[in-house]
Amino acid sequence: MSTNLHDKAQRVAKENNFALDRFLYEADYYTKDKPRNVIYDGVFEGQKAILKVYQDPRITDEPVSLAAFNKSNTSEILKAPQVYAHKIETPHQGWMIVEKLPESGRFFSSPLTEKDREEFLKIFLELKNNFPQKPTRQLRLAEHLPPADFNIGRINRWFELAHNKEAESIHKALEPSELIPRYTKALEIIREEFKHRDKEWIHGHFKPAELYKVSDTEYYLLDFAHTHLFPEGHELGFMIWADCLMNGADYSLSYQDWEQKVLDWVEILAPIAKTLKYKNYQQLIRASLIERILGTILADIGATDMAIKDKKDQLDYLYRLLDRFITPPNKYPS
Numbered sequence: 001m002s003t004n005l006h007d008k009a010q011r012v013a014k015e016n017n018f019a020l021d022r023f024l025y026e027a028d029y030y031t032k033d034k035p036r037n038v039i040y041d042g043v044f045e046g047q048k049a050i051l052k053v054y055q056d057p058r059i060t061d062e063p064v065s066l067a068a069f070n071k072s073n074t075s076e077i078l079k080a081p082q083v084y085a086h087k088i089e090t091p092h093q094g095w096m097i098v099e100k101l102p103e104s105g106r107f108f109s110s111p112l113t114e115k116d117r118e119e120f121l122k123i124f125l126e127l128k129n130n131f132p133q134k135p136t137r138q139l140r141l142a143e144h145l146p147p148a149d150f151n152i153g154r155i156n157r158w159f160e161l162a163h164n165k166e167a168e169s170i171h172k173a174l175e176p177s178e179l180i181p182r183y184t185k186a187l188e189i190i191r192e193e194f195k196h197r198d199k200e201w202i203h204g205h206f207k208p209a210e211l212y213k214v215s216d217t218e219y220y221l222l223d224f225a226h227t228h229l230f231p232e233g234h235e236l237g238f239m240i241w242a243d244c245l246m247n248g249a250d251y252s253l254s255y256q257d258w259e260q261k262v263l264d265w266v267e268i269l270a271p272i273a274k275t276l277k278y279k280n281y282q283q284l285i286r287a288s289l290i291e292r293i294l295g296t297i298l299a300d301i302g303a304t305d306m307a308i309k310d311k312k313d314q315l316d317y318l319y320r321l322l323d324r325f326i327t328p329p330n331k332y333p334s
């Protein structure tokens, strides 16, 4: 347990008259020695609420981004928790007390069923219609970068995380002869594709586990810690990543079946991309997925404490998937 954050939650609760009840959740930044947040439920000014205390190596202003969304949101069906109190202490740490989700609901979960995916994508378009079109805060330095440089900067940071993890591990997961040629080629594609792309102000974490359904006409979206100016199309690759490569990934499937889930998503998202007016969808999703696959290899697997055998098994599938996307476009998708 991250004693510091738990202690701090107790202190913040006391100072702000938040009657702490139960510990709900904690998360770390890739490894257990880097706690990222803790969440408690309780009561604030007579209302059920939750307290989230965070410290993140990445810059975040979740309470402010959440409040900004609530201000611009006019959706009848999609909501986000109201912010009751908050403090941004530094660009990396702070806390917020927000409305608690109604009890009688459920989170979407990965992998989505076909029916849930349809609903999930309907709500995604609702989000796109209601999310602020323009940045609601001053841009951070990296958000000024051209989209290709922005993506490459992020990938370089994931590479650094993997690099450090490999250095401290006796058994190495990332075989240089397997990784480096693919990495180099992948960066070339990303550099080329994002050269001419726009940037977009987005929620930045729209995935099944952040969406809560109360009824057919009432949904809540959580986790505004990643609101950011991103290269366009990021959300499309991101939802495939969540549903097929991360939370929803089933590496016990045969490679063909596992890959097919990604290709199904690519097809399903084509009309959504059209609605959102992204040009050359096939090229965009190809480069966006390459970025996601690199992130999975380097950060979600490479930087973590996962057992070496699991790392190797998952990397085997991810390299094959990456090969499919980095081969010339006439081979993609079949």
Ligand SMILES: Nc1ncnc2c1ncn2[C@@H]1O[C@H](COP(=O)(O)OP(=O)(O)O)[C@@H](O)[C@H]1O
Pocket (backbone or CB within 6 Å): 024, 025, 026, 027, 037, 039, 050, 081, 098, 099, 100, 101, 209, 210, 222, 223, 225
């Ligand atoms: N307003 C809320 N009401 C009830 N539960 C919440 C609320 N916010 C977060 N949680 C619980 O905490 C979990 C993680 O919240 P989230 O803000 O997404 O954290 P993280 O930034 O670590 O992803 C949620 O999946 C949910 O179970």
Ligand SMILES: [Mg+2]
Pocket (backbone or CB within 6 Å): 209, 210, 223
């Ligand atoms: Mg979350």
